[in-house]
Amino acid sequence: MVIEPAALSVTDSVEMLADWVEIHAFRDRDGNGSHVDLMKALRMSGTADALDEDEGLEFLIGGYEGAVESAFTEIEDRFRACGAKDGAYPFELETDYIAMAKNTRSSVYTFLLLLSCFGDRAGLRQGAKLFEEVCAKAAEAYLGGAHINVKSRVFGFPRRVLPKRFESALQSLCDEIREGTGARKRPNSSDQKDAKLDIVAWHHFDDARPGKLIAFGQCATGRNWSEKLSDLQPREWCVLWMQDQPAVHPIRMFFVPHRISLRDWFQSSLYGGILFDRCRIASHSSLIEKPLRKQLAAWSKEVLDKIEAT
Secondary structure, eight states, X not given: OOOOOOOOOTXXXXXXXXXXXXXXXXXXXXXXXXXXXXXXHHHHHTTXXXXXXXXXXXXXXXXXXXXXXXXXXXXHHHHHHTTGGGSSOOEEEOSSEEEEOTTTTTSHXXXXXXXXXXXXXXXXXXXXXXXXXXXXXXXXXXXXXXXXXXXXXXXXXXXXXXXXXXXXXXXXXXXXXXXXXSBOOOTTGGGOSSTTOOEEEEEOOTTOOSOOEEXXXXXXXXXXXXXXXXXXXXXXXXXXXXXXXXXXXXXXXXXXXXXOOHHHHHXXXXXXXXXXXXXXXXXXXXXXXXXXXXXXXXXXXHHHHHHHTO
């Protein structure tokens, strides 16, 4: 099955236009995405001609040129957000184009880009489950990196490591983090899968006593991610499902494969906690081990084979 890229419009957000440039690099014979490519695609769409002064003044002033410049300013910001020259941005950044590099197809950023643009089911395996594993490692890296006392677990259902049953999985988690005692029996406990908790990361002290930095994370791959920002409330979650609360309430983290605009950033952080978008996740991907990297690359290849066929 061939996947056709979404139709382009000059009224699209700069994030969507920048995504188009990155995706185009995979579909271009020379492996590039340029000012000229984006300009040509926007002109072919004809959407700027349909704008009136009230609905599109900012585009009427700058025209297609303004949209193209904004998209490449966004790309430059992604480059910096991923760690700049030696960071996790997988494209080579030139004056008026980006170019694929040796490891572009197999990069974590590319997996996140494809998941964002084409969805969870674009590959044969469910991309959302791979995403949870990536996010767990990103949280682990953020809390201390390759340190013996920093751990993470994917709690989201269906679980690969922790037990399938909710109460058993929570008991195992409490044993690992050494807080919470175990699962509290509730009338609807047997109906729960993960109660909206996808990942947990923590940083132990050597004394093994309670009272530590714990992070509860939620992952959202769909375009409706903003509707889920407040779904996970760590304090209430612990009161509801744990026999005892952790000595220090867990912090919140929220993970998406999308690139979130600066305009939406503060509000999203306020409701969702520490926000990890595509660039933040990619720049904290150093702890992802080879087996998972191979799975990400295989998923990306399945999707790229479909979009490059067009």
